Amino acid sequence: MNALTLVSVSKSFPSAEGRVEVLRGVSLTVPQGSAHALTGESGSGKSTLLHIAAGLELADAGRVLIGESDLTAADEAGRAALRRGQVGLIFQQFNLIPSLTVAANLGFQARLAARHDAGFITHLAERLGVADLMTRYPEQLSGGQQQRVAIGRCLAARPALVLADEPTGALDEATGDRVLDLMLDLTAETGAALLLVTHSPRLAARCGTRHHLRAGQLEQAP
Amino acid sequence: MPDRRTWVTFFQAGGRFASARLAALLCVLSLSMPVQLSAQGFAGLGTDAEGFAIPERGRALSFPEDHGPHPEYRIEWWYLTATLTSEDGQDYGVQWTLFRSALAPREAEGWDSPQVWMGHAGLTTATEHFAAERFARGGVGQAGVTTHPFRAHIDDWHMTSRAGPGEDELDRLEVHARGADFHYTLEFTAEGPLVFQGDQGYSVKSPEGQASYYYSQPFYTVTGTLHLPDGPVEVSGQGWLDREWSSQPLSDDQQGWDWVSLSFDDGYRMMGFQLRGRETFTAGTWITPEGTPNPLPDGALQFTPLAETRINGRVVPTSWQIDWPEGGLSITTEPLNPKAWMDLSVSYWEGPLRFSGSHSGRGYLEMTGY
């Protein structure tokens, strides 16, 4: 079964030179438990594709399925519910809720999705190396720590699909690699499918399947 | 217990604040009023006489009635001057005047009276000149003139008859006035009869025929005490009373007058004046020691200014040559104090003088309209 299915998704934006077609009938499937990477130049539309996959943005045409649920047919509330229950999102930054402690952040989505499991969260925190930081607030963490918490927060809710948009983009290479390793290990561990958006072929190489977005269409990565 | 006002109008302040307002308001008219009066000043004397009585030639004056006020005429005065000398030989001059000015030709009891009274007092020494004034409304008793017994007063200033039986009311007078820093009390005793000026008391003031009733008592001897800031001074000398009333004494173009009363060493007296206008109008009376008047027609007297004095921003001729060619009179006058300016709401020059030349003696000079 596929965790994410995109069928002929198109998206265009207005710009000074008329409408720019960012996505031209992109189709993609991410089967359960697999790890896919999506690469592309800056502005190639890979973030837009991810936003559409998460229901943060709407496609002009085409369909998006999360598991078997049709995201494109849902309204704002339906899309939010799907995100809440099925999808974990990890961005480059702004992942954490500044007014909550690390512990509260970790448990937040799981509680929203009614899948709170204190033992699992402790396990995740230990795996992620943030167990000592539980009472801190996000602003008191380093960038790497913040991203690790974001991964934990995302996985604690046991999503079927993890969508990550340059999760290590704001980190130095060594830290980024460690964070990415953790993310890959843990998604595999929890059985979640992963779609990782990155501009780095080096990082993309660590995923089982790679896609490259060029001129609004997918091509098999080199 | 609040009074009714407090009961009725909550928060209404009591009388104290009302009184504060009141005190503030008091001033409302004050100085501005006399200043306005002075603007009217002597020019007002020439305004038209509608409603007011006008002097008529040939009306015989009768006493003591005519010593008293004539409210049907616009203006009137009781005007005393005295040239005095102290025991140590210092010269002094004293003026005491009560003016009456009517806003309407009638008198009424109480505050309704349209009669306005003004008192002027002057005291001149060789180096100083004191002046004071008082104002009052007629009708309430603050100022006025009664004929029998004769008394003219404003506030505490008065000119009171001390005449015995058979004497004219004005034969003996006690005169008192007080300013901020001086006061005087003098006894005036007449040594001769009343003298009618002009034509039996009908005194013409212009070629157009403006006239007033005018009589004098030029034969007073005076004794008394002057109270000056330096202390009291016993004085004696001669005095002169002028009584005059009219409704239109000046014609429109006349700006003012120069007036003298002269007492000659040989017992003669003379009153003379010139009215300055488009043409100068002069008149005078030569008075024998027995009191026989000899009116001097227009043009008989000549007034020639000899020296001028700058005082209060005005230039006033304070020394004169006076000629009466037909009478063989040619004298020059010398003021005791050239700065004898009456700096009051109505201002003018008034002071004692000595004269010499063909004749010599003492007198008083009054100059208005400068």
Added chain:
Amino acid sequence: MIRATLSALLSHWVRNKLQLAMLLAGLALATALWSGVQALNTEARSAYATAEALLSEGETARLEHRSGQVSLSDFLTLRQAGWLVSPILEGRLTLGEARVTLIGIEPLTAPPGAGPALAAEDLSRFFAGHGFAHPQTLREIGPHTPDLQSSEAVPVGTVLVDIGTAQRLLETDQLSALTLGQTQPEGLRPLETLTPDLRLIPPGEGAELAGLTDSFHLNLTAFGLLAFAVGLFIVHSAVGLAFEQRRAMFRTLRALGLPLRHLTACLAAELLVFALVAGTIGLVLGYALATLLMPDVALTLRGLYGAPVPGALAFNPLWALAGLAMALGGTALAGAQALWRLWRLPLLAPAQPRAWAHASARGLRLQTGLAAALALLAMFLALRGTGLVAGFTLLAAVLLAAALTVPLVLTVLLRLAERAARGPLTEWFWADSRQNLPRLSLALMALMLALAANIGVGTMVASFRATFIDWLDLRLVAEVNVMPRSAEEASALRAFLTPRTEGILPMQRVDAQLASQPAQIYAMKDHATFRDNWPLIDPVPGVWDRLAAGEGVLVNEQLYRRAGLLAGDMLDIPQAGSLPVLGAYPDYGNPLAQAVLALPLFNEVWPETPIRQFAVRTDNATELIAALQDDFGLSPAQITDQAQAKEISLAIFERTFLITRALNVLTLSVAALALFAALVTLAGMRLAQLAPLWALGLTPRQLAGLELTRALVLGALTMLLALPVGLMLAQVLLAVINVQAFGWRLPMQIFPDDWARLGLWAALAILAAASLPALRLWRHGPAQLLRVFAAER
């Protein structure tokens, strides 16, 4: 360079028009309220100045008789002794449609000063009955005033006429007083021997309009300042936000080589321009506001203190300059922090969100310390302070201390709520509210101040009103009051009334000094009317019997408090000797000290004091009034019935507090605007905080609802805090300010209905303030939130 910098800086405002509007509106409103209040003060003060300048210029002492009447013969006696005195007659009179103070003077003897100039021809018109009045008085009197001439030199509400005219209109042949010219001749007989019955009132006494009305103006100024401070909160938050948002731009500009001095100067210049524009708008608004309120202020001042204040406003350039200066100063104050931060900003400051929690914790400690200090000061003042200024300082200390503790108390409350919360969303809700509190605390403090002021002043006014109505009912117990014009009419009236009524209470009064205060002494007939109805403070046992026996006096509360009397203390009564104080009675609305003696004792000490009024008890007032008019021939002006008196009293009362209420509403509106500004400001900054929640599966609608709820909850908490503060304020107003300013103390009464109403209004104001940001979040949420993520690279 400067031009390029400025255009870069100003481009921010073009893109953030709402922010610009808030900044300008905040400053304009602050300036408007402040300068409006100042315009009222200036106008009133210049009116007193007119009155007092005249007074001090004239420096006129007065001679009065204790009966309030001076005879013409006294005047003549003194004039003939050489004293320069001038008569005055004063009275109240209905002219046309207005009740005026009639003042009769004698222009020929009046001492020098300023005023309407009388030309010679005017003098005869003046003698003939033509008077002077302020143009406004003329309008109030109406069209039927052919004999009055307009003059700005006459205080409002006063008609100036000749003494003779005044005597005719007031139907008397007496005078009120004689004024004594400033310089008198030397060597006069002393006044005491000439007129032993007359009392010399030295100049300057009674010229205390400014002193008396100080409390009123202080009150207005306090309100103005409060509103101004609230307005500055708005400016502060708008300026702060604009600086925050332009940090990147500042960095870029400096990286491009723009010297820091230039940048700071440009920003200061930008603020200056805003201050000038907003200040000017504020002045226009303030002038309009003052024009609107002036008639009520004038009525209040006239009613409360008898101060002659015109109802129209004159434009005063100095006032405008002062208002602009205030706007500039306020902007400098509000912008100083931002400019300082810019000055200290490292060239490449990290672009991380600020560590609010840290900064605010420090700020909170500082605020709490300050609040504690202020609370101590307030306690000290409450225990030891005397005087009106101390009273108002106490008020300010209480308010400020309370305002400063708002963030602390709210933080504690929110933390408690957070602990009690179950579920991730509620937890987040409380935690987030607490974290954002520092950004909102200024606005919430402003709201608390406005609400507390509303509750405090409202409680004071309502308590006063309730007490006053009760008191009026007791005081206005006589069904009919009749004023005789003369002693003859008084005895005729007594004979006429005796068979027709239940009781006749004559009213006699003399003026005197009591405990070195100007005072009035009244005679009181022993009658059930007083025994049954007069509420007494601190009476001795058997007070009424002892009073009737002439064994003591009653004093009014004003005298009682000002002189610090206690029951049993001896009080010196001129000519009557020393008598014990038997008790005090409330006497609201009277600025003077008062004492009451038994009628027999009074008549023994001051025989032949004229009877000013009869209070008449009757079963049938209508019939009695008809009989008095038809059979006895009294004019209607001489008769007042109870209902009429009560009606007038209450009408004046209501007007007196109209302005207070208006200012209250305005202050609350400004506070709502401040909250709005803060919320709008916050909304922009909160997108990054809300975006993760959206990503986690909350809809924008939910988020907007939560934002609205948060504002309401914070508002409700603030209202709860404002309640005790407001009551404390009311207590200070009633027990301290009123006693100091007026001399009476009022019991506080509680009006929960008013609070509910105020709470409702506050909720509406908060909803109005919070709904725009919430609506924007709901409508444009996704696009805006997405930008947070999309803009991350």
